[in-house]
Amino acid sequence: MKKILFFTITSLVLILSACAPSTAPNGNSEMMDGTPTPGSMMMDNPEAAHMMEPITAPNVQPATETEGGQPLDYRLEEGVKVFELTTKAVQWEILDGVTVTAFTYNGTVPGPMIRVTEGDQVRIIVKNELPDPTTIHWHGVEVPNAMDGVPGVTQDPIQPGETFTYEFTAKPAGTFMYHSHYEGDVQVGAGLYAPFIIDPKEPVANPPAVDKTLMISEWRMTDGMTYAAMPMSGMEPNYFTINGKSFPATETITVKKGDLVRLRFIAIGQFIHPMHLHGVPFKIVATDGHPVPEAAQLTKDTVSVAPGERYDIEFVATETGQWMLHCHILHHTTNDNVEPGGLMLMINVVD
Ligand SMILES: [Cu+2]
Structure with missing residues (x-):
């Protein structure tokens, strides 16, 4: 009886609090329930307005350059692989006639791919030529805390004109990425992201004939201005890119009939993308960089890739023809609301 009474009172309190206006005595409508909607947060917190400013x-x-995510050269210094990155703004063409203002690593979207072997000692020298501070987070890589790239926690932001050096051992093997961790909602959406692939020390027995990394993100372009797309009213994306390009400017992947194909999906925007492959099912062979044991590998034709996630999929291209790979939130296969576009590419299987 006591229990029932308790639940009844609890439910009543919940219902009442849900119905009551959530305006605090000071007029701040969000203080009480602690779940501000972004729109009203802006009015109460002018600092948040950075989200609404165009990328300039x-x-x-x-x-x-016209292609993002290309392998970055390094130099060897006493056994350390030394990479150099410069953050800078460029005009980046995502589609014929559609150019965004992007914040980039080395002038491309995505930035250059860092590809090393498990156990390598890597040093990455970052020069900031953006008008804003920045930092780099090595997403999923097991780095020492001081190298984690969180401003105000593990390091001071890298100010415009300054240089910062990251150094760590590359581990474990798998599909990772690097991205800005400074005003990430703006800077990551603006293009500060890139693949970071760590190959296993022991080469795999039957490596795939084709191995592609596909970084998925979103943009907002209105009146010739670029904005970092947000899941909030008025900031929704109207362009969607795979490796910095919208269909039909996305890469066509040509493979031979019978080839084993690996695609590494990386979602780095702020939206979920259920990626669907036509023609043949695939196996999910790794999640967030970590291999899935064979007995646990799901066979699917669609995999939802949420922000921050990576899925490595593999399939054998058994049928010739042009097979489509696309996001199944079908609005994401448009360019400024015009179909076809966005998150779509062709896999061309040839004899
Ligand atoms: Cu999508």
Whole structure:
């Protein structure tokens, strides 16, 4: 009886609090329930308004490269693989005639791929040529705390014009990424992300014939201005990119009939993307970089990739033809509301 009474009172309190207006005595409508909606948060917290500002920088030049996520060269210094990154703003073409203002690593979206072997000692020298501070987080890589890239926690932000050096042992093997951790909601959406692949020390017996990394993100472009897309009213994306390109500018992946194909999905925007493959099912061979034991590998034709997640999928291309790979939130296969576009690419299986 006591229990029932307790639940009844608890439910009553919950119902009453849900119905009551959540305005605090000071007029701050969000203080009481602690779950502010982004729109009202802006009014109460002018600091949050950075989310609404367009991506800009003085003197932004068109990108000199056209492909993002390409392998980055390194130099060996006493056994350490030394990579150099420069953060800078460029005009980046995501589609014929559609150019965004992007914050980039080395002038491309995504930034260059860092690909090393498990156990390698790596040093990454980062020069910040953005108008804003930044840091880099090595997402999923098991780095020492001081290298984790969280501003105000593990390091001071890298100020414009400053250089910071990250150094750690690359581990474990798998599909990872690096991205900004400074005003991440803006800087990551603006293009500060790139793949970080750690190959296993012992090479796999039958490596896939084709191995592609696909980084998925979103943009908002209105009146010629670029905004970091947000899951909030008025900031929704109207362009969607795989490796910095919207269909039909996305890469066509050509494979031979019978080839084993590995695709590494990385979602780095702020939206979930159920990626669907036509033609043949695939196996999920790794999640967030970590291998899935064979007996536990799911066979699927669609996998939802949430922000921050990685899924490595593998399939054998058994049928020739042009097979589509696309996001199954079908609005995400449009360019500014025009179909087809966005998160779509062709896998061309040839004899
Ligand atoms: Cu999607």
